[in-house]
Amino acid sequence: VAAGRDFIDAVANSSPARLALIVFSLVILVFTALLSLPAASVSGDVTPLHDAMFTAVSAVCVTGLTVVSTAAYWSVFGQVLILVAIQVGGLGILTMASLLALAVNRRLGVRGKLIAQEGMNTGRLGEVGSLLRIVVATTVLIELALAAVLAPRFMLLGEPPVQAIWHAVFYSISSFNNAGFTPHSDGLVPYENDPWILIPLMLGVFIGSLGFPVIMVLLQSRLKPRRWNLHTKLTLVVSFILLGAGSLLWAAFEWFNQQTIAGMGVGDKILHAVFASVMMRSGGFSLVDMADQDASTLVITDMLMFAGGGSASTAGGIKVTTIAVIFLAIIAEARGDTDVRAFARNIPAGALRVAISVVMLGATMVAVATLALLVITDQTLQPVLFEVISAFATVGLSIGLSPELPPAGKYVLAATMFAGRVGTITLAAALALRQRKPLYHYPEERPIIG
Amino acid sequence: VAAGRDFIDAVANSSPARLALIVFSLVILVFTALLSLPAASVSGDVTPLHDAMFTAVSAVCVTGLTVVSTAAYWSVFGQVLILVAIQVGGLGILTMASLLALAVNRRLGVRGKLIAQEGMNTGRLGEVGSLLRIVVATTVLIELALAAVLAPRFMLLGEPPVQAIWHAVFYSISSFNNAGFTPHSDGLVPYENDPWILIPLMLGVFIGSLGFPVIMVLLQSRLKPRRWNLHTKLTLVVSFILLGAGSLLWAAFEWFNQQTIAGMGVGDKILHAVFASVMMRSGGFSLVDMADQDASTLVITDMLMFAGGGSASTAGGIKVTTIAVIFLAIIAEARGDTDVRAFARNIPAGALRVAISVVMLGATMVAVATLALLVITDQTLQPVLFEVISAFATVGLSIGLSPELPPAGKYVLAATMFAGRVGTITLAAALALRQRKPLYHYPEERPIIG
Numbered sequence A, B: 001v002a003a004g005r006d007f008i009d010a011v012a013n014s015s016p017a018r019l020a021l022i023v024f025s026l027v028i029l030v031f032t033a034l035l036s037l038p039a040a041s042v043s044g045d046v047t048p049l050h051d052a053m054f055t056a057v058s059a060v061c062v063t064g065l066t067v068v069s070t071a072a073y074w075s076v077f078g079q080v081l082i083l084v085a086i087q088v089g090g091l092g093i094l095t096m097a098s099l100l101a102l103a104v105n106r107r108l109g110v111r112g113k114l115i116a117q118e119g120m121n122t123g124r125l126g127e128v129g130s131l132l133r134i135v136v137a138t139t140v141l142i143e144l145a146l147a148a149v150l151a152p153r154f155m156l157l158g159e160p161p162v163q164a165i166w167h168a169v170f171y172s173i174s175s176f177n178n179a180g181f182t183p184h185s186d187g188l189v190p191y192e193n194d195p196w197i198l199i200p201l202m203l204g205v206f207i208g209s210l211g212f213p214v215i216m217v218l219l220q221s222r223l224k225p226r227r228w229n230l231h232t233k234l235t236l237v238v239s240f241i242l243l244g245a246g247s248l249l250w251a252a253f254e255w256f257n258q259q260t261i262a263g264m265g266v267g268d269k270i271l272h273a274v275f276a277s278v279m280m281r282s283g284g285f286s287l288v289d290m291a292d293q294d295a296s297t298l299v300i301t302d303m304l305m306f307a308g309g310g311s312a313s314t315a316g317g318i319k320v321t322t323i324a325v326i327f328l329a330i331i332a333e334a335r336g337d338t339d340v341r342a343f344a345r346n347i348p349a350g351a352l353r354v355a356i357s358v359v360m361l362g363a364t365m366v367a368v369a370t371l372a373l374l375v376i377t378d379q380t381l382q383p384v385l386f387e388v389i390s391a392f393a394t395v396g397l398s399i400g401l402s403p404e405l406p407p408a409g410k411y412v413l414a415a416t417m418f419a420g421r422v423g424t425i426t427l428a429a430a431l432a433l434r435q436r437k438p439l440y441h442y443p444e445e446r447p448i449i450g
């Protein structure tokens, strides 16, 4: 066993990005095989490969896009498989991404305590095991708290205790892992005016979207901002700005939309707007039909889905710190500063180049998948771009395109989910780990820009 | 007169960006007033402000989007006004942008001869006048050459000499200035298989899209690549790559499209693909109805329109050197280099930050205009994004949305053309001119990216 641990640690340290790719692929294949079993579906039939694989990828990558109804198509065994896949995928992402961030920081000798480093490099479990233990303990604790709040509500609404607990556990795991799967056939619509259910879901999704390094710093610093590192401050500030902007714009564009919230009271309208804003950056739960929303709302949702959540979180997208670094660089440029600054800290130029690479890789993935689906189907840009960005950023909000796609289209979306999930974090780590000083410099020459 | 010249030179040197904005606004107002005159329209009516202003902005910003038919709505006087507006706008852009580039290079003490510096700082005309003289001479020479090739063809096709010369002059000015206006009521469709007309148009547009600094270097170096500066090399390489990629993708997506080129021979198909690729980065002429194209073609066109042409050219978009710098930075990052290199030159970090600012400003302009039009109209994303990017990048390809817009929508598109035309070049210059060394540094801290 010890030899196995040493082997895993050695691989994790020599090429953490490759390890992440291999582990994720294997886990997805296992769940694809399990979901294909006749016992996993209500009908007792073998599920076609494209549907089983799409569902496995969607669950392991905590996306929430579906090609069949989770509640109606899958048996209880199938639903348990999906829940386990979400939990394994979520824990895997948190562990992998934290591990990659640790590797980067160790290589670059970065200042500032990133995560619970006391727990690292000690004990028999090895580094990977030690990190995984902390991640699992934190995750289970938060999920239990969420389930404990939700279960009584489902019981009060008349569900038998076992079913209420099952639903509470499903929603707590689905929300904290930003998975967006729902065990009810009509999703959250029956609870659209029930804060007792919506607020815990929002909290679970929002905390989950901050990322493990931020959650650890918040827990260890006992919420004292003076002890927060730069990463935590940037993640929190940008997350709250995007949450506020998303709520305002969603409310502005939908306020008078008869198909969505126009008929509701002001309080419910605001609850819907905040809920939509929390969910569009990765949660994937929805209270209204995406196709009923105004085209302007869909474009805002496209943007916020692409933005995503915190680094080393179960949220996807290009991540809020990536946006922060680019925005700060532009601010610095507008002021004429050559240093990029935030909270009395200097952000190194290397971080900006990694951020640009992540954005461009993300934009390229979205563009390629969009073009592929436009060629495969007869759809127009609006629905295709929405579904593709939802897949890339593992959000799971759907305009209804996924179930209608031919198998080739389902594979394209599945590949987009996988690439979006594993691609950006491994790219960022791989790039940061390769930085070295050049041996010689060419003379400088500046082309005209713009 | 000498005092006036000194005043213009002083303003141009102290705040070239502000001068560009003021001059462009004034020129647009003058042409709006002139186009409003009853004599400018065939009907003899006063043209409504939104249509007159839209046409004036489209002509001065060399865009080519129209809300009324150039051939059918405007009188000969109106058409001459449009042609003069195109020529004034084109010369203005070349002069302004070259002036800004000169100011940046002088301030930054940049290596490498940018443009015909022998002609600068000498004579009584002052710097602005001297530059303008070179720009005018070069432009008129190239336009005369194009007209001399086109006029005989129109005569051979049966047009009377005066009309043939008028059409030849119109197309030569419209193509070299990348304006995309056509004097024929059915555009270029009658000549869609006529290389004698299409090839001069492509050459005019392509040369015009390289930008004045590149044209001057090419003329002075007598096409010897060893004497080219970095800006010229980057512009040419990226322009040809985009030209090739655009042709291939356009051909791939349209090859079997019955509504466009499926029925043609292979030679005509290739001619159409290359023509479309040349025009989509700024020319704005078209041989097929944009609305007949496949959705995937529209997305590729969106991307290449946004990319645009060379700096200090009549082409719009974010410019090819901006793309080059960002792409090279990503390549450097992937290799682990901290220096961004090209053609044995080191591109300074400041150029990368300006490039990112230009891209983000462009994306923001497109996003704001798109959201505004989605709110104003009942359209979906696909046509709105196409028309908005065409306006932002002053391309002029139209999916037919502009004439259908209510006045508010026409003003949004006009503002987008103006901002896209003047915004990116002045922003880039303003940013580059402000760069200074910081007085102190904060300690470095690196957030997790991606």
Ligand SMILES: [K+]
Binding pocket: A062, A063, A064, A178, A179, A180, A282, A283, A284, A394, A395, A396
């Ligand atoms: K999700």
Ligand SMILES: [K+]
Binding pocket: B062, B063, B064, B178, B179, B180, B282, B283, B284, B394, B395, B396
């Ligand atoms: K144009």
